[in-house]
Amino acid sequence: MTKLFEVPLYPYRPCEDLVADTPVRHPVVIVGAGPVGLALAIDLGLSGIPVVVLDENDKVSVGSRAICFSKRSLEIFDRLGCGDEMVAKGVVWNVGKVFSGNRKVYEFNLLPEAGHKRPAFINLQQYYCELYLVERIRALQAEGKPIEIRGRNRVANLVRSDDHTLVTVETPDGAYNLQADWLIACDGAGSPTRHMLDLDFVGRVFEDNFLIADVIMKADFPTERWFWFDPPFNRDQSALLHKQPDGVWRIDLQLGWDIDKEEEKKPENVLPRLKEMLGADVDFDLDWVSIYTFQCRRMEKFVHGRVIFAGDSAHQVSPFGARGANSGFQDADNLAWKLKLVLTGKARESLLQSYGYERELAADDNILNSSRSTDFITPKSEISRIFRDAVLDLSEHHAFARQLVNSGRLSVPQTYDGSPLNGPDVPELPDRTRPGSPLVDAPFRNGWLLDRLGSEFHLVGLGCEVPETLEVCGLHLRGHCLAAPEIGPELRSRYLGSAQQAVYLIRPDQHVAARWTAFDPAAIENAFTSMIVREEHLQ
């Protein structure tokens, strides 16, 4: 069988820039056709912003990489037009179980609340995610959207100027130069862009090794995330079992620090471990084995003049918590609309500083959570091991101890508290939808709230009239009114609380910008002016 990651998905073709007399200028050049770069390309292309994606390869990612895609990522895919494909292929899960030895100590439901279109998580091999993103780009290209993916176009050199970057690109037909108004580096944790610009990437290395094995089996395990501390089949270490599509199961086994990686990877050493874990009578084939170590670190700044970093190139976390790719999509989501406003002259360039503020805040939160999980899973000292084991011992009978068990705090979207973009708030309205928050989904008329709002600015009047369209600072706002009888219980509890009416201003990335208790055009104009137009508020 030919594997998906063996087929060129965006094969090399000579581009016109190769034979141009002078370097061709492009508004946006994205380095890296991984999930984050592709999502950003779709978002910009949908808005009619011409975008070129450069990738040194021409295929999807090889092997077992990101597998857990969060509800927020699915909502972003919905807005980009490929959420259904992901969910149709993916394995839906909401429940996680934690074992200590053979004993179940803890069970959690990530989405205990009804009234959301998408589940808490799906599991999907990263190569499927990339495939559906590329297919979406192909469909948009057919509609004439200005997106171009250039396979086997490797960025070899960068020269930065105040208003553009000169990029030297190597191809099978030789090298060429192009100019990028904005260069977006989505080229992964080892980011060549970051190295070429000699930028920092500091943080903490965790001294541990994990074996990833993808096995194909027809086994009767439930569709849940199972995590073991100190299981009989991997004494003194941890283990994780996760189901993926196509009967593939992802197994993570903690190995410790002082090991011989090459030796541990050999099938004759891997297979007995897996047999012990899965049971002697379970038939399985080994699809993929690799060993990884990890680090938690980030760039000090994500915005460097006209070069901007997104995804793993800007920040790296441990895999516990699925905070890598999922935070990368949130980066793309945050960046796309700001870049579009700046490129179309609707906003000052300084708006992009808010991308740095908001996503650096998110990276800190992801690193904090991921480091704490790692410290629980891999205790760093004798005393931390003693406390970890005490928590596990108490967890069977004590609810408070179950709250302390940390096998990964799973990715949730960042609330941009303190962001310079946040407008006025009304303290009586529910805390979870305060300015800076990601929208919380809810049934809305015959569909879903999140399907109705996004990619543009929206104004939502709950129990109060707002105009259908409004023009503020050269931007169009789309208004939605819901009269009291139309407001369901979920929408009421998430957006009104005890209030009778509210007006929400929603950003194109589906975050709340500001909210009021009545429609006041002057207040909305003020919020916009301080969010988009004013220069000094970002300094």
Next chain:
Amino acid sequence: MTLATREAKLERPDDFYADLLAAHDGLCKAESDAFNARLILLMANQIADRETLKALLSEARKR
């Protein structure tokens, strides 16, 4: 908030101290360490208040 950590509040202090030592009877060092860790966690949950816990941690560091 300030902690009244130096104020004597224990009921029947000698009895408590004897109970604490007796609870470790027959335990080896590793078992005693594990016992202490469980006890600290249980007491922390009983105290619950974050500011009080922070003040206690800081007080214990002082010796």
